[in-house]
Every structure is written in C-alpha cells, then in structure tokens.
Amino acid sequence: MRKYADVFNKKDFLWGSGTAAYQCEGAWDIDGKGEGEWDYFNHYSVLNINHEDGDDASDFYHRYKEDLNLMAEGGQNTYRFSISWARILPNGTGEVNQQGIDFYNDVINYCLEKGIEPNATLFHYDLPLTLAAQGGWLNNQITDHFNEYAKICFKEFGDRVKIWSTINEPRYYSYCTNMVGNYPPNRHIDIQSYFQYQYNLMLASAKAIHSFKEMGIDGIIGIVHDNGNVEVDPISENKEELFKVADFFYNRMILVPALEGKLPDELDEMKQKFNFMIYHSENDKEIFSKGIGDYLGLNLYNRQYVKHWEAGETEIFHNNKGAGSxxxxxxxxxxxFESSFDKKVRRNKWGREVNPRVMYTALLEIKERYGNPLVMITENGHGIYETPDANGYVEDDERIEIFKEFLDYMLKAKAEGVNVKGYYHWSTMDLYSWINGYAKRYGLVRVDFDNNFKRIPKKSYYWYKDFINQYYQSHS
Structure with missing residues (x-):
C-alpha cells in the first residue's frame, strides 16, 4: 500500500497543475449526479451576466485520461482536483451515488498509473442545491453534513490519495457570495454573512480534519487560502492599526483557526469595528483545537494594497466583464480602510494587480508569523484573452513571462527557508472561469470548445515541461 512517506521519497518538490470539478468536468446531470447550486444559478439567474454555464465545461468527465496523459508527458507529477459533493451525495446528505465514487476512483487510479500524485479538494465552491436551499453555509448544520461527506471520501479514496484539502478559499468564497454578490446566493455588502460564512466554513474544515486524524488516514490534510497579503500604502495614517484591521478582513479568520487551532484573539475587537456578530456553535473551542491542518495551501495571485478610509460609503469594485469594463x-x-491603486503595478484585463513579487513577500510573512508551516502553492497563474493560430496553437508569451517571475520568487523564498513543497499552476487546461465564462483563459492546454473539446498544448505547456526538467536535473 502506498504511504505518504513515499510522496517525497525521491523528490524534494511536487510540480503540477490544478482544476476544480464544476469548472472542468461537465456531465452535470448524468450518472446519478445531483444538481448543484452553480447549475441552478447558471440556468436560471439573471445575475449570470455572461450567460455561460458548466454543463459541459471542458468535458474532463469523459476525457480525463487524455488530460492526465498530457500532464505526464509535460513532466508534471501531481494533479490538484476537487471532488463534486453532489456527485458523491446527490442531495448533500443521505444516499451515496456509487457512480460518482467510481468516477473518482478511475481518476485517482489513472493518476497513479501515470506517476501523478493526486491532491484532492473536498469543496471548491460547488454546494449541492438541496443544502443551498436550506441556507447553505449560513446554516451551521452544514458543518456536520460536510464532515459526513468528508468521511465518505476519506474511506473511499484515502488509501491512495495522500494530500487532501478540505475547502478551497473560504475567505474569497465568502467574499464573492456575500460582499461582491457575483456568486450564488448573491448577497451584496453583507458583512454579517461574510464573517459568519468564514466561521462556519472553518468549523466544517476543523471537523473534517479531526475525522481524518481519528480515522487514521495516512496522508496530510489542510485548507486552501487565497493570499490576502496586506500591504499598506505609505501615504496612510495609523499604519499599524490599518494593517491589523485589513489583515483581519482578509486573512485572520482563516489562518488562525487553520494554523493555530483557535479563533483570532482580536475577534471581539473586530466585531465592534466591522459591526457584526458570530453565531457560535457548541464546543467550538474544542473543535477548532482539534482541527489544525498538516499544511497550508496558498492560492497566490496578488496582494491587498490598502490605505486609510478617506470618504464614501462601503463599496465593492469588481470586474466580471473583462475588457468590457x-x-x-x-x-x-x-x-x-479602502483599496489603494498603485499605478506602477500592471493589471490584467479584469482589473486585478499582476505583481509576482508578492509570491515572495506572502510566503515570508507566513513563515515569520505562523511558525513556518508546510506550504503548497495550490493555485497560481495568469488569465488572458488568447488568439490561436490556424492550427489552434497559442503562443502565450505574456503568461510565460509572468509564470517565470512567480516561480523565481517562490524558489527565492524556498531558498530562504520557507517550507514550500509543491506548486500547482492554474490551470491544467482551459476551463469555465466562474462568472467570466470561457473567454478568460488560464490553461497550459488550449481547449477548443467549438471543435469537440480538442486539446492543444500551448507554448507555456512546453515551457513548464522544460522548467520542471531543469529543476530536477539541478536538484538530483
């Protein structure tokens, strides 16, 4: 039987790429899968502004072998994917869908056949519709439902999957669902729900991590946090207080429970400042104390650059229209506080900073403030519009340039003692980019959505293959 100890036995670092179930699988209503919240939202909501959905997505459900073959041929030795809760439990609880179990068994077994380490995420935004209709992550009973779902996955797949994460980006997920309002159920500037979501998500994660340990599963488990590395504009007043408030908003409700097994010490103070309350669950101190992860996944794209509040009501600035906004x-x-906009830093077509330096500063901050935990870069990439040539080939030089900068900064942090052991480029292939649809491309492999989902590796795919080969040659 495989052991976690074997994962790094002959290599000091994992190199791969990642996807998420709703974004790539398709097959939304076949083989017993239940309806998910995103299925319902994209089919019926007027807030699906780009009128795209994940019904077929990248058709990974039928083409996973082709995608994993390309990964292996590209020198990648690990694959981060998420499990669709509604594919395992069509109603979120109750009867297990064996066809869903069979599908993920097939994916995991083929990963191992190709020498690819599977890294499984239990929840990546796609809540079963039945649970969403019961209040979703505002109903604290969901923490027990999630734990039961997690235990099924540990039992079915834990003999072969040695790297797990409970929840993808609880902070950013809370932000989009409750502050931006672009993800279902589309609450806008609801600070109460924003923080309650994070509390319930972290409680669910802690319960699942405790179950993982109790079940004696061989492997590591953690949570995946979107990097919210706070930097304060030098023009700001009261910089220390400003940092503390913004860091709480972006990071502390995730990192403190995940790495220290408790709620932040400053929680009561911040309840006053942000004007919210938390509905606490019974025995939450004990639950959090038993839910410390073995590692931290970091999805790392940008910093949070802030300055003191100057004037105006609370407002969110977000762009899901790309070049159209x-x-x-x-x-x-x-x-x-409010965001500060640094004119010296480039931005992508969706209004987000592109600043690879923050890979280094974020990793150093985690090391210095949180005891240098084991870290995986579970997502990092660059979304762009792309124009293929007559053969469907994409020369994505812009992506390669930024990709290289991010990797150089990550390896600089590693050389300075940060305990980072893996990197997953986002994404393995082109896929559905949530509200942005399919025009925003992240993949190392082009998917021709108009031509039977044909896969065509991009220039970045070959660049990454060479980079991985050179890394292992220099570290052998």
Whole structure:
C-alpha cells in the first residue's frame, strides 16, 4: 500500500497543475449526479451576466485520461482536483451515488498509473442545491453534513490519495457570495454573512480534519487560502492599526483557526469595528483545537494594497466583464480602510494587480508569523484573452513571462527557508472561469470548445515541461 512517506521519497518538490470539478468536468446531470447550486444559478439567474454555464465545461468527465496523459508527458507529477459533493451525495446528505465514487476512483487510479500524485479538494465552491436551499453555509448544520461527506471520501479514496484539502478559499468564497454578490446566493455588502460564512466554513474544515486524524488516514490534510497579503500604502495614517484591521478582513479568520487551532484573539475587537456578530456553535473551542491542518495551501495571485478610509460609503469594485469594463478590483469599507491603486503595478484585463513579487513577500510573512508551516502553492497563474493560430496553437508569451517571475520568487523564498513543497499552476487546461465564462483563459492546454473539446498544448505547456526538467536535473 502506498504511504505518504513515499510522496517525497525521491523528490524534494511536487510540480503540477490544478482544476476544480464544476469548472472542468461537465456531465452535470448524468450518472446519478445531483444538481448543484452553480447549475441552478447558471440556468436560471439573471445575475449570470455572461450567460455561460458548466454543463459541459471542458468535458474532463469523459476525457480525463487524455488530460492526465498530457500532464505526464509535460513532466508534471501531481494533479490538484476537487471532488463534486453532489456527485458523491446527490442531495448533500443521505444516499451515496456509487457512480460518482467510481468516477473518482478511475481518476485517482489513472493518476497513479501515470506517476501523478493526486491532491484532492473536498469543496471548491460547488454546494449541492438541496443544502443551498436550506441556507447553505449560513446554516451551521452544514458543518456536520460536510464532515459526513468528508468521511465518505476519506474511506473511499484515502488509501491512495495522500494530500487532501478540505475547502478551497473560504475567505474569497465568502467574499464573492456575500460582499461582491457575483456568486450564488448573491448577497451584496453583507458583512454579517461574510464573517459568519468564514466561521462556519472553518468549523466544517476543523471537523473534517479531526475525522481524518481519528480515522487514521495516512496522508496530510489542510485548507486552501487565497493570499490576502496586506500591504499598506505609505501615504496612510495609523499604519499599524490599518494593517491589523485589513489583515483581519482578509486573512485572520482563516489562518488562525487553520494554523493555530483557535479563533483570532482580536475577534471581539473586530466585531465592534466591522459591526457584526458570530453565531457560535457548541464546543467550538474544542473543535477548532482539534482541527489544525498538516499544511497550508496558498492560492497566490496578488496582494491587498490598502490605505486609510478617506470618504464614501462601503463599496465593492469588481470586474466580471473583462475588457468590457474599466473597473479595478478593490473595496472601500466605510470608516476603516479602502483599496489603494498603485499605478506602477500592471493589471490584467479584469482589473486585478499582476505583481509576482508578492509570491515572495506572502510566503515570508507566513513563515515569520505562523511558525513556518508546510506550504503548497495550490493555485497560481495568469488569465488572458488568447488568439490561436490556424492550427489552434497559442503562443502565450505574456503568461510565460509572468509564470517565470512567480516561480523565481517562490524558489527565492524556498531558498530562504520557507517550507514550500509543491506548486500547482492554474490551470491544467482551459476551463469555465466562474462568472467570466470561457473567454478568460488560464490553461497550459488550449481547449477548443467549438471543435469537440480538442486539446492543444500551448507554448507555456512546453515551457513548464522544460522548467520542471531543469529543476530536477539541478536538484538530483
């Protein structure tokens, strides 16, 4: 039987790429899968502004062998994917769908056949519709439902999957569902729900991590946090207080429970500042204390650059229209802080900073403030519009340039003692980019959505293959 100890036996680092179930699988209503919240939203909501859905997505459900073959041929030795909760439990609880179990068994077994280490995420935004209709992550009973779902996955797949994460980006997921309002159930500037979501998500994660340990599963488990590395604009007043408030908003409700097994010490103070309350679950101190992860996954794209609040009501700045909008990504929280926009830093077509240096500063901050935990870069990439040549080949030089900068900064942090052991480029192939649809491309492999989902490796795929080969040659 495989052991976690074997994962790094002959290599000091894992190199791969990642996807998420709703974004790539398709097959939304076959083989016993239940309806998910995103299925319902994309089919019926007027807030699906780009009128795209994940019904077919990248058709990974039928083409996973082709995708994993390409990964192996590209020198990648690990694959981060998520499990669709509604494919395992069509109603979120109750009867298990054996066809869903069979599908993920097939994916995991083929990963191992190709020498690819599977890294499984239990929840990546796609809640079963039945649970969403019961209040979703605002109903604290969901924490027990999630734990039961997790235990099924551990039992079915834990003999072969040695790297697990409970939840993808609980902070950013909470932000999009409750502050931006672009993800279902589309609440807008609801600070109460924003923090309650994070509490319930972290409680669910802690319960699942405790179950993982109790079941004696061989492997490591953690949570995946979107990097919210806070930097304060030098023009700001009260910089220390400003950092503390913004860091709580972006990071502390995730990192402190995940790495220290408790709620942040400053929680009561921040309840006053942000004007919210938490509905606590019974025995939550004990639950959090038993739910410390073995590692931290970091999805790392940008920093959070802030300054003191100047004027105006709380407002969210977000761009899901790409080149069709001039909006820059950011926020203003009345009386507390607001985003600062650094004109010296480039931005992508969706208004987000492109600043590879933050790979280094974020990793150093995690090391210095949180005891240098084991870290995996579970997502990092660059979304762009792409124009293929007559053969469907994409020369994505812009992606390669930024890709290289990010990797150089990550390896610099590693050389300075950060305990980072894996990197997953986002994404393995082109896929559905949530509200942005399919025009925003992230993949190392082009998917021709108009030509039977044909796969065509991009220039970045070959560049990454060479980079991985050179890394192992220099570290052998």
């Amino acid at each position: 001039t909006s820059l990504e950011g926020i203003r929280v009345k009386g507390l």
